[in-house]
Amino acid sequence: MNKLSIMLTASASLLLASCGQGDFLHADNAVVNLSPVEDNPSSGYMDLHGGRVDVELVGVTSDDVLRMEMHETTEEDGMMSMAKLKSIPVPAGETVKLEPGGKHLMIWGVGEGSKKRGLLTMTLIYSNDERIEIDAVVRKVGEPAPVADE
Ligand SMILES: [Cu+2]
Secondary structure, X not given: OOHHHHHHHHHHHHHHHOOOOOOOOEEEXXXXXXXXXXXXXEEEEEEEEOOOOOEEEEEEEOOOOOEEEEEEEEEEOOEEEEEEEOOEXXXXXXXXXXXXXXXXXXXXXXXXXXXXXXXXXXXXEEOOOOXXXXXXXXXXXXXXXXXXXX
16 A cells, blocks of 8 residues: 555544544544645635533644644625634534634645645644644645635
């Protein structure tokens, strides 16, 4: 088995493990939409599922990006703006969506390796010290993508 298929198998079993179980902290449906413009940040989305206790997502890191921030897009009097978030509350048993027009990840400098692989591995760091590694599907321009961010 080559390296790629091992990684795909690993993420597939991770996906299976996260299906149909509602009482542990996990995340799924993670995607990264690469910015069509070089040097502009890409955006990241996912569903955060709460566990048995209230926690906060306090950071997201990846070995293969320059920088990653948690943001929230807000609309006030028809004006869209974006603010950096220090944390994202994930209440017990609830699902918090990072999605276009709302909370999202802003990602600078996605590595060529992850682009080629089509997956970006990132680590979610929670206030209870839990760290969860997930693979986000990397989408390039021209592929079916959700509504453009900001
Ligand atoms: Cu942003």
